[in-house]
Amino acid sequence: MEILYAFLLFAGISLVLGAMLAIASKVFAVKVDPRIPEVVECLPGANCGGCGFSGCSACAEAIVNGEAKVSACPVGGQEAADKIAAVMGVEAGTVVRMRAQVMCSGTHGNAKEKYIYEGPHDCAAAMRLGGGPKECPNGCIGLGSCAVHCANDAIRVVDGVAVVDAEKCGGCGVCVETCPKHIIRLIPFDAKVHVGCSSPDKGVQVKGYCDAGCIGCRLCTKVCETGAIHVDGFIASIDYEKCTSCGKCAEKCPRKIIIVKDEKVTVEA
Amino acid sequence: MEQLIDILLLMLSSVLVQNFIFAKFYGICPFLGVSDKPDTALGMGLAVTFVITLSSAATWAVYYLMLEPLGLTYLKTIAFILIIAALVQLIEMFLKKFVPSLYQALGIYLPLITTNCAVLGSALLNIQNGYNFVYSVAVGFSAAIGFTMAILIFAGVRVRLQFAETPKSFEGMPLVLISAGLIAMAFSGFSGISF
Numbered sequence: 001m002e003i004l005y006a007f008l009l010f011a012g013i014s015l016v017l018g019a020m021l022a023i024a025s026k027v028f029a030v031k032v033d034p035r036i037p038e039v040v041e042c043l044p045g046a047n048c049g050g051c052g053f054s055g056c057s058a059c060a061e062a063i064v065n066g067e068a069k070v071s072a073c074p075v076g077g078q079e080a081a082d083k084i085a086a087v088m089g090v091e092a093g094t095v096v097r098m099r100a101q102v103m104c105s106g107t108h109g110n111a112k113e114k115y116i117y118e119g120p121h122d123c124a125a126a127m128r129l130g131g132g133p134k135e136c137p138n139g140c141i142g143l144g145s146c147a148v149h150c151a152n153d154a155i156r157v158v159d160g161v162a163v164v165d166a167e168k169c170g171g172c173g174v175c176v177e178t179c180p181k182h183i184i185r186l187i188p189f190d191a192k193v194h195v196g197c198s199s200p201d202k203g204v205q206v207k208g209y210c211d212a213g214c215i216g217c218r219l220c221t222k223v224c225e226t227g228a229i230h231v232d233g234f235i236a237s238i239d240y241e242k243c244t245s246c247g248k249c250a251e252k253c254p255r256k257i258i259i260v261k262d263e264k265v266t267v268e269a
Numbered sequence: 270m271e272q273l274i275d276i277l278l279l280m281l282s283s284v285l286v287q288n289f290i291f292a293k294f295y296g297i298c299p300f301l302g303v304s305d306k307p308d309t310a311l312g313m314g315l316a317v318t319f320v321i322t323l324s325s326a327a328t329w330a331v332y333y334l335m336l337e338p339l340g341l342t343y344l345k346t347i348a349f350i351l352i353i354a355a356l357v358q359l360i361e362m363f364l365k366k367f368v369p370s371l372y373q374a375l376g377i378y379l380p381l382i383t384t385n386c387a388v389l390g391s392a393l394l395n396i397q398n399g400y401n402f403v404y405s406v407a408v409g410f411s412a413a414i415g416f417t418m419a420i421l422i423f424a425g426v427r428v429r430l431q432f433a434e435t436p437k438s439f440e441g442m443p444l445v446l447i448s449a450g451l452i453a454m455a456f457s458g459f460s461g462i463s464f
Contacts, residue, residue, distance in 0.1 A: 005339045013331065013348065017355035024359050028366040055373070120432035 035064045035087055042083035043073055048151040050074050050172025063088065074098060074186075075170035097189040098171035100154075100164045102146075104183050105196035105212035105257050106139035107159040112209045117143075127180040135209030138181060138199040146175035146184060192245040193238060196257045200233040212257050220249035220258060276404060280411035282462075289387045289412050290419040291456035296387030300420055301445060302378050309374040310424035314417025316364070316375065318410065320356050320382055321391050325409025327352050328392040329402050349392045350383075357383045387416055423452060 039060035047055040051072045053062055062068040063084060070088055071081040077097050117126050117133040123145035126132045132141040140161040147155035147162060154168035155175060164175070166189065176184045183198040195214060199206050203215030216234025221227075228242035229249050236249075236258065250258040289295040296317070303313045328349045336342050361379055364372040372379065382388060391412050395405040426448055435444055 002340065006341050006344060009335055009339060009341065010344075010348070010351070013335075013351060017351065021355060021358050021362075024362050028362040030366050030369075054370075057373070121434050122432055125432065 033061075033064050036060050038087045039063050039084050042076070042080050042087065044075050044080065044170075046075065046151045046170075046172075048075060048170070048172040048174055050170070050174055075172045077171075098173075098186040099166045099169040099189045100171065100173065100175050100184050101187050101191075101194050102140055102162045102164060102184050103195060103198040104138075104140040104161050104181075105259070106134060106136055106210050107161050107212075109159070110210055110212040111136055111139050111160070123178075124180045132181070136199055136206075136213065137201070138183060138197075139210065140183060141181065145180070146178050149174050149178045188240050190245075191238075191240050191243065193243060193247060193250060193258060193260050195236045195238060196259045197235065197255075200235045202234050206234070212255060214257055215255060217254060219252045219254065223248045223252045276407050279404065280407055283408050283412045284415040284418065285456075285459045286462055287412070288415045288419055288456055288459075289390070290416060291453040292460065293390070295390045296385050296416055298381060299378050299385060300416075300423065301442075301449070302381075303375060304420050304424045305427055306374075307421060307424040307428065309371070310420045311417070312368075312371040313375060313378065314413075314420050316360055316379065317382060317385065317387065317416055318413035319360055320353065320385075321388050321413040321416075322406060322410045323356050324349070324353050324388055324392055325395055325405045326402070327356070329395060329400075329405045332396055345393070345396065346389070349389055353388050353392070354383045387412070419452075423449060426452065 036057070037060075040057050043056040043060060045056050049055065051059045051068065051074060053059040053068070053072075056073075059068060059072055063070060063072055070084040070090060073080050073084075112135040113133050114130065114135050115133055117129065119125055119129065121143055123132070123141040123143045126141050126143055131137050132139070134141065142157050142160040142162065144155065144157040144162060147153075147157060151172065151174065152168050152170045154165045154170070155162050156165070157163070162175075162184075164184075171186060171189070173186050176182075176186060181198070187194060196212065197206075197210075197214040199210070199213050201213075203217065206213035206215050214235045216231050216236070218231050218236075220229050220236050221231055225246065225248070226242045226244055228239045228244070229236055230239070231237075245260075247260040250256075250260045287293060290297065290300050299313050299317070304310050328345075331348055331352060332342070332345055336345055336348060357380060360382075361372075364375070364379065391409045395408060400408060427445065430444060430448065439447070
């Protein structure tokens with residue numbers, strides 16, 4: 001008899017709770033577009049935030065709602081864009097693969113240092129102490145906050161300057177956001193030439209604090225055949241739409257800070 | 270009046286002296302799992318508070334109104350788990366609808382409240398200590414507040430640990446466990462207070 005009570009009691013409790021949950025699921029129902037999980041499947045799933053959304057599922061939601069393009073994911077590149085386009089039923093177009101490049105050549109030998117920093121191992125923290133230990137206000141601090149945030153483990157600090165392994169880099173741009181000095185840029189993966197300096201200061205000042213700084217002499221703009229390089233203030237920058245990677249600017253640069261890379265740098269682990 | 274003071278003392282005792290995490294070692298899984306950011310830690314604490322308070326009331330009612338009269342008290346563990354699981358489902362749906370960001374942040378740890386021993390532990394302790402309905406709810410609520418406080422304090426510590434330079438072998442979980450142990454030792458100072 002007792003077993004019957006137990007059975008009935010638990011059946012009763014379960015029934016009440018089940019009914020409660022059934023009602024709650026109606027009241028608290030969230031409408032989910034069936035395409036959202038399908039788009040999530042196409043994304044890399046690293047939740048790196050490189051697209052500007054809080055994660056892959058947020059990005060998928062924005063794509064389905066039409067707030068972002070099918071090519072919104074910089075990491076997935078063409079492959080992901082094609083798959084998402086198939087889900088969404090639109091054309092993908094072409095996606096240019098990007099990679100991050102640290103625009104600084106201020107290694108320990110080149111850049112002068114103001115003081116010896118012994119605080120927390122974080123660039124933003126060092127930044128607060130008079131803009132970091134290097135004299136140059138636009139030089140890499142070299143504590144590797146970008147490397148910590150990199151989801152692909154593509155960044156290493158070599159001789160006081162962060163270096164990105166182009167092959168590992170997914171082009172998500174998290175490091176660009178993280179860098180308190182704003183000296184990391186996304187450039188096309190195939191680009192071979194970059195300006196290894198971010199200092200917009202005048203030549204005299206730059207010479208004062210770094211042996212590898214752009215002085216704004218404009219020799220590179222004169223030698224460039226396609227007009228891809230121009231100097232704003234006292235810093236050269238390359239327009240990658242026009243650049244043909246001929247390397248003439250690099251030959252001409254008196255400070256040797258326009259750098260040509262035939263083979264992409266790979267950083268030893 | 271005397272009873273009110275009694276309840277308040279009992280509540281204070283379950284927040285500090287009998288703290289679920291630092292004194293009883295209940296609910297360590299979410300304590301270690303979602304304590305890396307203070308805001309998710311607070312969210313977890315509030316979710317657990319909600320579940321423990323409601324389950325304290327529900328389990329008391331089920332035990333004294335149904336199980337005891339029928340002589341089925343030996344089935345209390347199963348009955349309590351059933352109720353807790355349903356409550357967790359409820360709060361999961363609620364969060365998904367109204368606080369999706371917290372729902373995302375808590376991730377797998379949200380459904381895992383079901384198996385959070387702090388919840389079942391508080392329900393069983395209420396019965397074991399023979400508390401009446403008001404006492405059960407008050408003690409359940411304050412124990413959950415103690416849990417929230419512990420996880421918040423710990424999240425604050427972990428935020429600072431992120432900037433610390435630690436030896437390679439201590440990085441990650443070992444350091445987290447060591448710091449949890451140190452806080453627990455500090456909390457053992459409260460055990461000298463007896464109410």
